[in-house]
Amino acid sequence: MSVSIDIEEVVKKYGNDIIINGLSLRVEPGEFFTLLGPSGCGKTTLLRMIIGFNSIEGGIIKVDGRVINDIPTNNRNMGMVFQNYAIFPHMSVKDNVAFGLKMRKIPQSEIDKQVDEILKIVKIDHLKDRMPVKLSGGQQQRVALARAIVIHPEVLLMDEPLSNLDAKLRVEMRNAIKSIQRQINITTVYVTHDQEEALAISDRIAIMHNGVIQQIDSPKNIYQRPANTFVSTFIGLSNIIDAQIVKNEDCKTVISFKNGYRVDMKNISHEAESGQKVLVSVRPEEFLINTSGEGLKAIIKSSVFLGLTTHYFVQLEDGQDIQVIQDRDEQDIIPDNTPIILTVQPQKINVFNHENKTTLIRGGIK
Numbered sequence: 028m029s030v031s032i033d034i035e036e037v038v039k040k041y042g043n044d045i046i047i048n049g050l051s052l053r054v055e056p057g058e059f060f061t062l063l064g065p066s067g068c069g070k071t072t073l074l075r076m077i078i079g080f081n082s083i084e085g086g087i088i089k090v091d092g093r094v095i096n097d098i099p100t101n102n103r104n105m106g107m108v109f110q111n112y113a114i115f116p117h118m119s120v121k122d123n124v125a126f127g128l129k130m131r132k133i134p135q136s137e138i139d140k141q142v143d144e145i146l147k148i149v150k151i152d153h154l155k156d157r158m159p160v161k162l163s164g165g166q167q168q169r170v171a172l173a174r175a176i177v178i179h180p181e182v183l184l185m186d187e188p189l190s191n192l193d194a195k196l197r198v199e200m201r202n203a204i205k206s207i208q209r210q211i212n213i214t215t216v217y218v219t220h221d222q223e224e225a226l227a228i229s230d231r232i233a234i235m236h237n238g239v240i241q242q243i244d245s246p247k248n249i250y251q252r253p254a255n256t257f258v259s260t261f262i263g264l265s266n267i268i269d270a271q272i273v274k275n276e277d278c279k280t281v282i283s284f285k286n287g288y289r290v291d292m293k294n295i296s297h298e299a300e301s302g303q304k305v306l307v308s309v310r311p312e313e314f315l316i317n318t319s320g321e322g323l324k325a326i327i328k329s330s331v332f333l334g335l336t337t338h339y340f341v342q343l344e345d346g347q348d349i350q351v352i353q354d355r356d357e358q359d360i361i362p363d364n365t366p367i368i369l370t371v372q373p374q375k376i377n378v379f380n381h382e383n384k385t386t387l388i389r390g391g392i393k
Contacts, residue, residue: 029056029214030091030181038085039072046072047238054216059208061217063225064235070218071186078105078184090181106175110187112167114159120170121155127178145177148207165196183215201228222262234258256384259308259377266309266349274301286344288322290373296387304381311352313375322368327361
């Protein structure tokens, strides 16, 4: 049966430096939960607090309702997959996977049975007699994953497990990890700095920055409705453009850009005031390119054809450089130095308070 993880007001210090200060979150039973953020944001520190490698200076961590703060690592019944695999080079695949079971004094016949079962699940049963030196990076990662889950842990923790693989193998292994996690239905906490990886593999994502949770949400909501400008610019590409709130004659809210281009908005917070400065976040694929009409005047500086899309590097009339992505079926590639008019899709753009950088979209944060 899957378990929940509750992290309540936890604090982590190194000397006088506070790395994590009062962080709280909940991982649901059987959930694939990802901690995502730039290097040094505290995500690996938090993961190591969960398994017991790092001390906890404040707050509590519960697994299935049990406080585990003072439980030694070896008694927490957790499996961990490390960035560098950490498999034993002098042991065969099957002996690596069997190591944890042997430490638990499991009978050999049962060890053999469980090892064979898990090797089939991770699809390396044909390699069980091979030594690590003769395995590819992806195969070694499957060994590390098998060793972590063969002991039937309550929780599976993974720290940047794909960072040492090439791009093609990363895609293959992230799909394999997600499939295996679904098959065994184990509560999983996954650490990465790779945004695409997090979006592809997670049930929910916690975005971290400087030891603080910026947003916890589904991959779709994280991408489409970021809580603040940090999330907006960290996940994918976003163009941030200055504008202001204007209430028209009918008291409807309009976003007005510097050149006078106005966009009717139906989902702006009622707290937004007329004349208030805002930041508008427009993802490159959310722009529409026109040759005439109202909009943001711009000029094509250069372009890159990427097969399914064309990536344009564009300069607005006020000199700001932005990026625009168009599907290849939209039109022929626009030549450099071509004047264009850009319009935005009101239902897709995000609007943030200019001062505190938080969203002004109603219902933007789940």
